[in-house]
Amino acid sequence: MLQLETAGYKTLDQLRSRGEFPPRWSKIEELERLTDSFMERFRQERFEVSKELGPGFVFSELIEQMVRTSEREHMDDETKPDGERLESVRALDRMNRMTLAYEHQCDLLMPLIGELGRARKPVSILELAAGSGGLTFALAERARKAGIEVRIIASDIVPAMIDEGNRQATERNLPVSFRLLNAFDFEGVEPGSVDLVLISQSLHHFTPGQLALMIAQAKRHGASAFVGLDGFRSLLLIGGVPLVAGLQGIGEFTLDGLTSARKFYSGIELDIIAAIATGKEAHQVSCSWPMTVLHVPLKPPTGP
Numbered sequence: 401m402l403q404l405e406t407a408g409y410k411t412l413d414q415l416r417s418r419g420e421f422p423p424r425w426s427k428i429e430e431l432e433r434l435t436d437s438f439m440e441r442f443r444q445e446r447f448e449v450s451k452e453l454g455p456g457f458v459f460s461e462l463i464e465q466m467v468r469t470s471e472r473e474h475m476d477d478e479t480k481p482d483g484e485r486l487e488s489v490r491a492l493d494r495m496n497r498m499t500l501a502y503e504h505q506c507d508l509l510m511p512l513i514g515e516l517g518r519a520r521k522p523v524s525i526l527e528l529a530a531g532s533g534g535l536t537f538a539l540a541e542r543a544r545k546a547g548i549e550v551r552i553i554a555s556d557i558v559p560a561m562i563d564e565g566n567r568q569a570t571e572r573n574l575p576v577s578f579r580l581l582n583a584f585d586f587e588g589v590e591p592g593s594v595d596l597v598l599i600s601q602s603l604h605h606f607t608p609g610q611l612a613l614m615i616a617q618a619k620r621h622g623a624s625a626f627v628g629l630d631g632f633r634s635l636l637l638i639g640g641v642p643l644v645a646g647l648q649g650i651g652e653f654t655l656d657g658l659t660s661a662r663k664f665y666s667g668i669e670l671d672i673i674a675a676i677a678t679g680k681e682a683h684q685v686s687c688s689w690p691m692t693v694l695h696v697p698l699k700p701p702t703g704p
């Protein structure tokens with residue numbers, strides 16, 4: 401219900417036929433604001449289109465507006481001690497293990513990593529907003545089993561997560577390292593040093609403009625692809641995520657589950673963000689329940 405595809409694609413067609421989509425930008429400094437204001441406008445126009453389509457569509461829009469929030473998760477609260485934020489991502493890591501989420505995410509990513517590995521060894525992967533690094537570790541293990549040489553940098557904005565991640569990487573002897581990085585500024589990332597930029601279960605922590613910046617930065621830094629994985633925007637997950645998160649009996653983590661599910665992007669919104677960031681529509685957005693997968697090819701993989 402919350403994907404609002406009929407009204408959304410009709411709105412996008414109208415904007416495209418008026419030459420307004422995707423909006424053009426030339427300086428990266430413009431991109432964040434341009435994307436945020438376009439998304440705002442798209443949502444307003446979609447409401448008008450829904451009114452033309454009939455009461456059922458307006459009803460879905462009203463539910464969407466009731467559900468949508470821009471509240472921040474507790475785990476993003478900068479006033480909290482790092483240790484508490486680390487505890488939140490540890491709880492998420494336990495939930496991901498329990499629901500076999502990492503297996504699912506690795507299944508989705510390994511074909512692309514294998515393809516990149518045919519052109520370049522090792523495949524260099526940068527995970528943004530990696531939290532505990534559970535996915536990074538799972539991918540490194542999978543690649544080792546598959547005989548694909550990888551080097552993975554897991555990044556996050558919380559120093560305690562970086563220290564803990566590096567401690568575990570040494571212990572587990574995997575080709576993984578952790579570094580402090582703001583996901584949308586790529587400061588200090590060497591151009592040409594990354595093949596695949598990855599972000600999982602975190603897209604909803606960022607504004608449309610910040611996500612567009614990430615994709616544009618990945619392209620500027622010479623990556624072959626950007627992949628974003630996140631929860632599928634749906635009423636089922638708005639009930640289901642806090643329910644599963646609640647099994648650990650941690651109040652704030654349960655509430656974060658609810659906030660997150662209310663913020664998940666719809667497929668069409670990710671479509672819009674990728675189109676603005678790249679100026680093209682060569683990306684794919686798909687559903688691999690319970691996840692939405694955004695795959696943005698940025699350039700053909702090249703050899704060393």
Ligand SMILES: C[S@@+](CC[C@H](N)C(=O)[O-])C[C@H]1O[C@@H](n2cnc3c(N)ncnc32)[C@H](O)[C@@H]1O
Binds near residue numbers: 489533555599
């Ligand atoms: C929901 S957690 C996801 C963690 C991990 N990807 C996972 O699936 O377990 C969101 C993560 O985004 C990080 N984060 C929030 N703002 C960030 C920023 N500006 N740059 C980098 N990481 C950020 C948080 O510290 C947190 O670890």
